[in-house]
Amino acid sequence: MKILVTGVAGFIGSHTAERLSELGHNVVGVDNFNDYYDVSLKLKNANAVKAKGVEVLKLDLRSVDLHSVLSKDFDYIFHYAAQPGISATSTFEDYFSNNFLATKNLVDFALQCENLKLFVNIGTSSIYGLEATFTEDVAPKPASYYGVTKLAAEQLVLQKSREQQFKACSLRLYSVIGPRERPEKMYTKLIACGLNNEAFPLYEGSDKHLRSFTYVGDIVDGVVSVIGKETITDGEIFNIGTEAEHTTQEGIEAVEEILGKNIKIVIVPKRAGDQKRTKANIDKARKLLNYNPETTLLESVKHQVNWYKENF
Numbered sequence: 001m002k003i004l005v006t007g008v009a010g011f012i013g014s015h016t017a018e019r020l021s022e023l024g025h026n027v028v029g030v031d032n033f034n035d036y037y038d039v040s041l042k043l044k045n046a047n048a049v050k051a052k053g054v055e056v057l058k059l060d061l062r063s064v065d066l067h068s069v070l071s072k073d074f075d076y077i078f079h080y081a082a083q084p085g086i087s088a089t090s091t092f093e094d095y096f097s098n099n100f101l102a103t104k105n106l107v108d109f110a111l112q113c114e115n116l117k118l119f120v121n122i123g124t125s126s127i128y129g130l131e132a133t134f135t136e137d138v139a140p141k142p143a144s145y146y147g148v149t150k151l152a153a154e155q156l157v158l159q160k161s162r163e164q165q166f167k168a169c170s171l172r173l174y175s176v177i178g179p180r181e182r183p184e185k186m187y188t189k190l191i192a193c194g195l196n197n198e199a200f201p202l203y204e205g206s207d208k209h210l211r212s213f214t215y216v217g218d219i220v221d222g223v224v225s226v227i228g229k230e231t232i233t234d235g236e237i238f239n240i241g242t243e244a245e246h247t248t249q250e251g252i253e254a255v256e257e258i259l260g261k262n263i264k265i266v267i268v269p270k271r272a273g274d275q276k277r278t279k280a281n282i283d284k285a286r287k288l289l290n291y292n293p294e295t296t297l298l299e300s301v302k303h304q305v306n307w308y309k310e311n312f
């Protein structure tokens, strides 16, 4: 199958492109290599992906006339490119343009791909809001520009399924961790602080937040499982993540256990829009996609620490 992966130089997109290539697919990846975080990390991810046989193109989904650059013979599109996370440095314009307008351009391109079997949008548990413990049919209450624009992007894609213009589904991912996790996110930062004897900035009160911390390999299992299942996935939303819940404090302790040392913590003001509890309800994905994530928190952290030590 010929597959387009957007956001291919990012954390989860790079793992997905590698897996798809290993499965024997012809994979083309696009990314604009923006500087939301250190571009050298994205170049490193892109090189790893290229080494697995993936073609990587530098493209900005917001500005480019995609059909004049990309061939239109894709069987699947996996859409990861986005302004992720809730960050004080990201503006409304960043979220709106990278999540909503970029998705609109990609949808317009997809409409011209005659062989397209399924457009797979990558959504997020942030669509649900401050609590994300629900089944997919519950009304979303996003509490950040990130969540609002990701919800809008999801609906843009699913709209085309409702109009029967192409088949599409959306996968809402839960707190993804593991090798290549973005540098501003919790585990990569914790590991860096632990190894460099620096204080880890903990958002006030967040030690009690509950999360479905999900290993990136388990996320990719769920994502690629939609291939060949377009009849049952068309028009559907699936939560993809682990059902196991851990507090942020337990996450800190897991890193300390693997590093074999305590990490100094400094409390910083809480972030607006930070979710209090995420617990992936994956009954639907279990039933329809045979999805069964099994990697434990400790195993995930071990993989991430090993990756960090090998790369930094």
Ligand SMILES: NC(=O)c1ccc[n+]([C@@H]2O[C@H](COP(=O)([O-])OP(=O)(O)OC[C@H]3O[C@@H](n4cnc5c(N)ncnc54)[C@H](O)[C@@H]3O)[C@@H](O)[C@H]2O)c1
Pocket (backbone or CB within 6 Å): 006, 007, 008, 009, 010, 011, 012, 013, 030, 031, 032, 033, 034, 036, 042, 059, 060, 061, 062, 079, 080, 081, 082, 083, 084, 085, 097, 098, 102, 122, 123, 124, 125, 150, 172, 173, 174, 175, 176, 177, 182
């Ligand atoms: N990391 C998580 O825990 C998590 C959880 C839920 C959902 N998600 C979703 O997964 C996807 C990937 O997240 P990630 O953590 O890998 O982030 P990431 O920032 O590492 O990857 C996103 C990539 O998209 C690229 N990109 C952004 N805007 C673009 C544009 N306009 N044109 C082309 N490329 C563009 C970036 O350069 C980046 O390489 C996002 O859609 C995010 O909403 C992530």
